[in-house]
Amino acid sequence: xxxxxxxxxxxxxxxxxxxxxxxxxxxxxxxxxxxxxxxxxxxxxxxxxxxxxxxxxxxxxxxxxxxxxxxxxxxxxxxxxxxxxxxxxxxxxxxxxxxxxxxxxxxxxxxxxxxxxxxxxxxxxxxxxxxxxxxxxxxxxxxxxxxxxxxxxxxxxxxxxxxxxxxxxxxxxxxxxxxxxxxxxxxxxxxxxxxxxxxxxxxxxxxxxxxxxxxxxxxxxxxxxxxxxxxxxxxxxxxxxxxxxxxxxxxxxxxxxxxxxxxxxxxxxxxxxxxxxxxxxxxxxxxxxxxxxxxxxxxxxxxxxxxxxxxxxxxxxxxxxxxxxxxxxxxxxxxxxxxxxxxxxxxxxxxxxxxxxxxxxxxxxxxxxx
Numbered sequence: 181x182x183x184x185x186x187x188x189x190x191x192x193x194x195x196x197x198x199x200x201x202x203x204x205x206x207x208x209x210x211x212x213x214x215x216x217x218x219x220x221x222x223x224x225x226x227x228x229x230x231x232x233x234x235x236x237x238x239x240x241x242x243x244x245x246x247x248x249x250x251x252x253x254x255x256x257x258x259x260x261x262x263x264x265x266x267x268x269x270x271x272x273x274x275x276x277x278x279x280x281x282x283x284x285x286x287x288x289x290x291x292x293x294x295x296x297x298x299x300x301x302x303x304x305x306x307x308x309x310x311x312x313x314x315x316x317x318x319x320x321x322x323x324x325x326x327x328x329x330x331x332x333x334x335x336x337x338x339x340x341x342x343x344x345x346x347x348x349x350x351x352x353x354x355x356x357x358x359x360x361x362x363x364x365x366x367x368x369x370x371x372x373x374x375x376x377x378x379x380x381x382x383x384x385x386x387x388x389x390x391x392x393x394x395x396x397x398x399x400x401x402x403x404x405x406x407x408x409x410x411x412x413x414x415x416x417x418x419x420x421x422x423x424x425x426x427x428x429x430x431x432x433x434x435x436x437x438x439x440x441x442x443x444x445x446x447x448x449x450x451x452x453x454x455x456x457x458x459x460x461x462x463x464x465x466x467x468x469x470x471x472x473x474x475x476x477x478x479x480x481x482x483x484x485x486x487x488x489x490x491x492x493x494x495x496x497x498x499x500x501x502x503x504x505x506x507x508x509x510x511x512x513x514x515x516x517x518x519x520x521x522x523x524x525x526x527x528x529x530x531x532x533x534x535x536x537x538x539x540x541x542x543x544x545x546x547x548x549x550x
Contacts, residue, residue, distance in 0.1 A: 188206055188209060188210060188211040189209055189210045189211065189237070190210070190211050191210065191212070191234055191236035191237055192328045192386040192389035192390065193234045193236055193328060193330075193389050193390060193393055194211060195390065196389075196393050196394065197213045197234065197407075200216060200407055201216060202214075202215070202216050203215050203216075203409070207237070207300075207410055208237070208300055208301040208426075209301070210237040210300060212234065212237060212409070212410055213234065213407070213409035214409045214411045215408075215409040215410075215411045215412065216407050216408065216409060217406060219409070219412050219415060219505075220505045222406055222407075222408040222409065222411070222412035223408075223412040223415050223416055223505040223506070224505060225334065225405075225406040225408065226334045226375055226377055226408060226412065226416055227334070227377065227416075227505075227506060228334070228335070228404070229334055229403055229404035229405065229406075230333065230334030230335070230336040230337045230340055230379070230400060230403055230404065230405045230406075231332075231333055231334055231405065231406050231407070231408035232330050232332050232333075232393075232397065232400070232405060232407055232408060233330060233331040233333070233407075233408050233409070233410075233413055234329075234393075235329045235330060235331050235381065236327070236329050236330070236386075236389065237300035238297055238298065238299060238300050238329060239296075239297070239298040239299070239300065239303035239306065239307075239322065239324040240295070240296070240297060240298075240322075240323050240326075240327045240329075240383065241296040241298060241306070241307070241310070241321070241323070241324070242293070242294070242295055242296075242319075242320070242321045242323060243293075243294045243296065243310075243318065243319070243320050243321075244292055244293045244294065244318075244319045245317050245318040245319045246292060246317050247315050247316070247317035247318045248293075248294055248318050248319075249261060249292060250315070250450075251313075251314070251315045252286065252294060253448070253450055253452060254313070254315075254450070254451065254452055255309075255310065255313060255452060255453060256271040256272065256273055256286065257271055257272045257273075257443060257444040257445065257452060257454070257455075258270065258271035258272075258286075258443050258444070258445055259445040259448055260286060260294070263286070263287075264288070265288060265289070265291070266287070266288070266289065266290075266352070266356050266357055266358060267287070267288055267355060267356055267357075268285055268286060268287035268288070268355045268356065268357055268370060268372060269285070269286060269355065269443075270283070270284075270372075270443050271283070271284060271286055271443055272284070272429075272440065272443060273306065273309065273453075274434075274452070274453055274458075275454060276453060276454060276457070277431075277454070277457055278434040278435075278436075278454040278458050278461065279430065279431035279432050279433060279434060280425070280429040280430060280431060280433060280434070280435060280438070281302065281305060281306065281309060281431060282299055282302040282305070282425060283299070283423065283425055283440075284296055284297060284298045284299070284306075285297045285370070287357040287370060289357065289359075295357065295368070297329075297370075297381070298324075299425045299426075301425070302425065303324050307322050313453075325386075326385060326386060327383050327384065327385060327386065328383070328384055328385070328389035329381060329383045329384070330381070330382050330392075330393060330396065331373070331375075331379060331380075331381045331382075332379050332380050332381075332382065332396065332400075332405075333373060333374075333375040333377045333379035333416075334377050334378070334379060334405075335377060335548070336400075336403040336405070337377070337378060337380060338351070338378060338379070338380070339403060340396070340399055340400040340403050340405055341369070341380055343399045343400075343402075343403075344395065344396055344400075345362065348360075350369075351369075352369055352370060352380065353371060354371055354372075355371065355372060356370070356371055357369065362384070362388075362392065363388070363391075365384065365388050366384075366385075367382055367383065367392075368382070368383040368384075369381070369382050369383075370382075370383070374413065374417050374420075374422055375413070375416035375417060375420060376416060376417070376419060376420030376422070376544065376546050376547065376548055377416075377548050378548070382396075414500075414502060415502050415503075415504065415505055418501075418502050418504070418511060418512075418513070418545070419504055419506055419507065419544065419545045419546035420544045420545070420546055420547075421472050421513065421543040421544035421545060422544075423438060423440070423470070423500075423513070427484060427499045427500045427513075428470060428499045428500055433470075433515070434454075434457070434458060434461060435458070436458055436461055436462060436466060437461075437466055437468055437469060437470060437515065438470045439470050439471075439543075444458060446458060446459060446462065465518070466518050467517065467518055468496065468515045468516060468517055468518060468521075469515070469516065469518050469521040470499070470513055470514070470515055471496075471513070471514055471515075471516050471521045471540050472511070472513055472540070472541050472542070472543045472544070473488070473511070473512055473514060473527065473529075473538045473540050473541060474507075474509065474510070474511050474512075474538060474541050474545070475509050475511070475529065475536055475537075475538050476526075476536075476537040476538060476539055477536065477537060478509065479510065479531065479536045480510070480532075481501055481502055481503040481512075482498050482501030482502075482510050482511070482512035482514075482529055482531070482538075483498065483501050484498055484500060484501065485497055486498040486501065486529055486530060486531055487529075488514055488516055488520075488527045488528065488529055488530075488538070489527060489528045489530060489535070490517075490520050490525070490526075490527050490528070495516045495517045495520045495527065496514050496515050496516030496517060496527075497514060497515060498512050498513070498514045499512075499514055499515060500512055500513040501513070504545065504546075506545075506546050507546065511545050512529075512538075516540075520540070521540065522540065523540050523541055523542045524539065524540065525539070525540040526538075526539055527539070527540065
């Protein structure tokens with residue numbers, strides 16, 4: 181008996197993507213644009229001018245109440261107590277074994293009001309986990325399907341935002357969030373990013389999504405703004421060595437193995453779920469680490485699950501890989517044995533029976549000019 185297929189979810193910008201001629205694909209149950217003019221062209225636009233991505237599939241959670249800080253610090257690895265008003269931070273939510281349920285951004289809007297941006301494929305799991313651990317005096321609301329969002333990224337992104345919003349826009353600084361009224365509708369603008377470039381994420385109600393999207397594209401025309409899809413997002417984030425949940429992060433891997441220890445406040449006196457496991461892992465030493473590597477000669481690009489070897493012995497497996505439009509040649513991320521994780525280490529990548537030389541390199545592959 182055939183199981184009926186589940187219809188793909190659509191963002192409020194789905195019709196806009198069709199009008200613009202996007203190629204649409206299934207991405208975690210969402211019908212999303214993978215490209216418009218082409219992955220390399222869109223990648224180049226973000227590195228040299230600006231691109232805009234539909235990120236409406238991501239989740240928007242709101243947490244508030246007198247016990248909100250204590251509650252969030254019990255769930256997340258970073259220290260929420262360090263956030264001033266309008267400030268944000270990257271953090272992770274772990275299971276009891278220290279594995280990553282989700283990596284997310286949390287903003288403290290004002291007082292004890294917090295805004296969390298979570299990964300699209302993790303919305304249901306995150307909501308269930310949060311509700312399971314909810315404390316009295318904490319209010320939690322999942323408004324993921326009421327909000328749309330876009331990411332405006334690139335060296336000209338801020339100039340485009342200024343042109344669209346005008347002089348009254350409270351421009352956020354790095355890792356900040358601000359509120360603004362656009363055409364009598366509240367929008368949130370945050371400055372975090374997932375491409376290695378400067379830029380902002382803009383959150384707004386579904387009702388104004390298409391009007392806002394086309395107004396943004398119009399404002400960006402003189403600056404070379406292009407709509408971009410998931411293909412360019414992946415090559416951009418990989419060049420910046422930003423991990424992808426489900427590839428480089430999973431519930432079987434800890435943030436220490438993923439080399440994200442800077443976002444884990446193990447020195448906090450209070451406990452968070454998974455902390456004891458991480459302390460034990462830190463004390464005993466890591467057996468594997470997430471490394472960046474680069475092909476040393478021309479060849480097919482690395483892909484997830486390709487083996488990595490050292491002196492003919494398997495030492496790890498690729499988690500993310502792609503050809504790099506900026507650097508040329510194949511690049512990737514992989515978990516390898518800790519004794520093979522040092523930059524400069526030479527390994528072999530096995531691709532369909534052939535072995536290509538690769539080198540472990542220092543992260544990131546690309547860093548925008550200061």
